[in-house]
Each structure stands twice: as structure tokens, then as C-alpha cells.
Amino acid sequence: MRINEKDVIVVREAIRLYEELTGNACTIEIKYDVTKIVNEYAEEDQKPYCLIETAELKQILLKWDDAVRNKYAE
Structure with missing residues (x-):
């Protein structure tokens, strides 16, 4: 399972009411709030x-993406 900010954005912008991601160890149920x-x-x-x-999760994912991008851009 790979979660990214796009999964959160589609819910936060009311494109979808709910998004569910499932992996080996966890399930993530994203709702608007x-x-x-x-x-x-x-x-x-x-x-x-x-x-x-959900807004906090989005901020964490954005920071994570920035950190990964910066690490591998070098």
C-alpha cells in the first residue's frame, strides 16, 4: 500500500466522500474530517x-514527500 497526498486531496476537496487503502498490516479509511x-x-x-x-495527515504526507524528494535530489 502506498498512501500519498492525492488520496487525501480527493476526499478533502469533496471529489469523493471516502477513500480506503489496504495493505499487509493496516487499512486507512480517509474521510473529510x-x-x-x-x-x-x-x-x-x-x-x-x-x-x-485528515488535514493533519495531508500536512504530514506533504512534508514526507518534500523530505524524500530533497534526499534523493542530491
Whole structure:
């Protein structure tokens, strides 16, 4: 699974109401205001998911992309 800011943008700009990405270890459910990240292998004593504001997730992804681009541009 690869998540990028485009997945978040289509939801934040109301192009779609919901976007779901699934990988080996987690599922990401992106909604306009809140994104839910589900750990598919959570232990019994662990919370199986966490919530993050979608706008905050977008900012994290943009910073990540910038960091990767800068690292490999050298």
C-alpha cells in the first residue's frame, strides 16, 4: 500500500466522500474530517486503530514527500 497526498486531496476537496487503502498490516479509511488507521495485527492489549485529522495527515504526507524528494535530489 502506498498512501500519498492525492488520496487525501480527493476526499478533502469533496471529489469523493471516502477513500480506503489496504495493505499487509493496516487499512486507512480517509474521510473529510478524520482518517482512521487500523492495525490489522493489533495485540489484545492494544487499541486496534488510531484517528488523525485528515488535514493533519495531508500536512504530514506533504512534508514526507518534500523530505524524500530533497534526499534523493542530491
